[in-house]
Amino acid sequence: VTHETNPTVPPVGSQGLDARTEALLRRLVRREAEGAVKRLLARYRPQDIAAAMEHLTWQEQRRLYRSIDDKDYAAAVLTHLHEAAQNEVTRDMSEEAVVDLLERVEPDDATDILGNLDEGLREKVIEELEDDPTGEEVKTLLAWPRESAGGIMSTTVFTRKVGTTCGQAIAELQATHEQFEAIYYLYVVDDKDQLQGVCSLRNLLTHAPRTPLEKVMAREPIAVAPTTDQEEVARIVARYDLVAVPVVDERRRILGIVTVDDVVDVIREEAAEDMMLMAGVSDPYRERSVLRQAAYRAGWLCATVVGGILAAEIVGLYEHTLQSRAVLAGFVPVIMGTGGNVGIQSATLAVRELATGRVAVGGTLQFVTREVWIGLLLGTLFALVLGSYGLARYSSEPMLGVSVAASVFCAMSLATLIGSSIPLGLQRVGIDPAIATGPFVTTGVDVLSIVVYLSIAKLLLGL
């Protein structure tokens, strides 16, 4: 889904390269016009350049990236590149050059970049980082699973003890040279370093300087464990409208914070993930080679093949029926199609409802019932349409049209039942419904539709 910004409003500040500028950039890079590339880069933010680089080939990306002189700018671009691109542009760098870049970014971003390097380079870089403050932090972060709160958190947190006054906290914030990533909250801890409360910067400012923090802070702050999955972290941040959420250990000591910008990235990724899992495809930026992408998809398609062979065997059983009325075969596609598609519709809704947590409790039966009602309604509608077509088209054989109508009705009703209940069942036994729903539903519905159709036809046509 794309949209255009109202063209009558002049852009405030540069907000990305338009299509023409991107095309120009690409030409300049191809021509190796380094001077012109540099002048163009100077007009844009690192995020814009990172976004524009996604449309270049790997070779062009490397060439463009090498022409960035300012190391801070280069580090910022690197942070905003897609993970596969982070790997590509650093591929031919020395470990010293990579370390130089990593020291200029936040430790959580450095950890992400490190995770995307080729293994050889990664190990050399980690060695090089050994006695480095960034290195220490990176090591802590690498210890947690990559897609957990611990893996995406920032370890620079502004905390103060209970008993500190608002005035002191402000003075200390002013005095410190520590680089707090996007600071919005001050976390208040007790003598055992346990998280007790949280206050916003604005809270600090709007109370008398002598007020102790515990009078200002909100108690029982929302927090997550370092092992909490990033998707759960995102759900919590979204639900409570947070700008950052603290990550605490089993004794409630603060290990870091996850900021909302990382959460936004997680939400963007995960939603795409569900959609791609259902279709059985992998992110092309993750499975970069055509061969590996094909292998990934083949797994999913195997279910289709199993279902297809089953269908072929079933049709084989009805060989004589088909021999005497070959036109019967003509309706196999439409019956499979209507059944299969309405089944996928039910499955898609079920996956979404599970992802949002809406049908998690109790509502299961209600959801399935609703879908089956929709199946019965749509089944009736399309039975009438296709039955009429069948009757009109093969008027000498009225029972053919009736068979088609009855089969469409049964296939669609069954499909909504299967499509809505398979994801719920998979979830219950601990399988990700998105990954398995597509093939199971398609295969199940296809096979059932054919059996229903041929049985009804055989019966009604008296074959």
Place this chain on the structure above:
Amino acid sequence: VTHETNPTVPPVGSQGLDARTEALLRRLVRREAEGAVKRLLARYRPQDIAAAMEHLTWQEQRRLYRSIDDKDYAAAVLTHLHEAAQNEVTRDMSEEAVVDLLERVEPDDATDILGNLDEGLREKVIEELEDDPTGEEVKTLLAWPRESAGGIMSTTVFTRKVGTTCGQAIAELQATHEQFEAIYYLYVVDDKDQLQGVCSLRNLLTHAPRTPLEKVMAREPIAVAPTTDQEEVARIVARYDLVAVPVVDERRRILGIVTVDDVVDVIREEAAEDMMLMAGVSDPYRERSVLRQAAYRAGWLCATVVGGILAAEIVGLYEHTLQSRAVLAGFVPVIMGTGGNVGIQSATLAVRELATGRVAVGGTLQFVTREVWIGLLLGTLFALVLGSYGLARYSSEPMLGVSVAASVFCAMSLATLIGSSIPLGLQRVGIDPAIATGPFVTTGVDVLSIVVYLSIAKLLLGL
């Protein structure tokens, strides 16, 4: 996709109702045990109650909502309810009661709620709000399209003129009683009220009180127009890691800000939307009646029917071929299935790539080529598998197996071409690729697969 929080970490603060508590709440509501319900509610945040209410029937939701005494708490719950639920719980309220709730929430939230009321009630509430400060703001917001920056922005913004010092700004922030929604940035404007820069609260604190804002602020701040689509706003906030983005008119005067919490909601909704558009289903919380949901889906399924009838006609042309070799019909499902599914895989990727903007420029041909390569690879693999099955199963008719193999290969290669290029083509002519991709791809691939299969079989089997 669901995950569990590490159970060894004790929750810090209440973070939602667990399944048992939800079940208890439901029982209490059904039993109309108002006292017990109230005691239970007192232990949770409004967001938690709003989330728990999604699992109740409308009647239960209304009953539960009525038992909330604290008006501020009730207003907060209302804000966090799903849009259809906002309508349901307010349905039997007087306009005065609704106004009382709306005055307790931010104007942008009030506007959202208002948009979800039944029309009769909405008009009465707007009348009632006439001379109200909230009413003024709501009217301004209602003037913008609902899914635009203007429709989701907050109108309370902290702005100061160029020339103000950091110290003054802090003093004024301390003195004001205005309710700034989640304040993180101070926006700096010139004498004509035009946006000149932005500084964070922390910036204000870490500079000498006499420093003028223009020395501290970041210039050329990112901004959006009120008519900018919310999805574009979300992309900008995500790209630049913002916590809020100012909305400016054509003369760059600030109209409001869109905060990241609203952006998070937008991203969550839009991703689900693409997925549901592709399957041709509508959010059950939007199309609440079974009848309307069925009608919505029927539109999408019509394409399947048209394709199906076309397929039936084509098969009809090969009636004699099928009469002499009825087993041929057995392979129709598997050829349609493998082709259709690999086509949907390509289409899904194309829709995702378009949504992320990756293939917007130039990369189109590269993307399609890549997909076709994958189709050729998978086609070869499955041609071997299904061809071998055909040869083994019908060994007396070796050309049948060969026909199946050739058809699978052609169908899968064609499917990747169609699946990857249709969304790109739709995008180019201004049609949302997600909405139209599903039916077009399925229908196109189905019909082509059948033509290819029957032609090859007729040729090779010499019928």
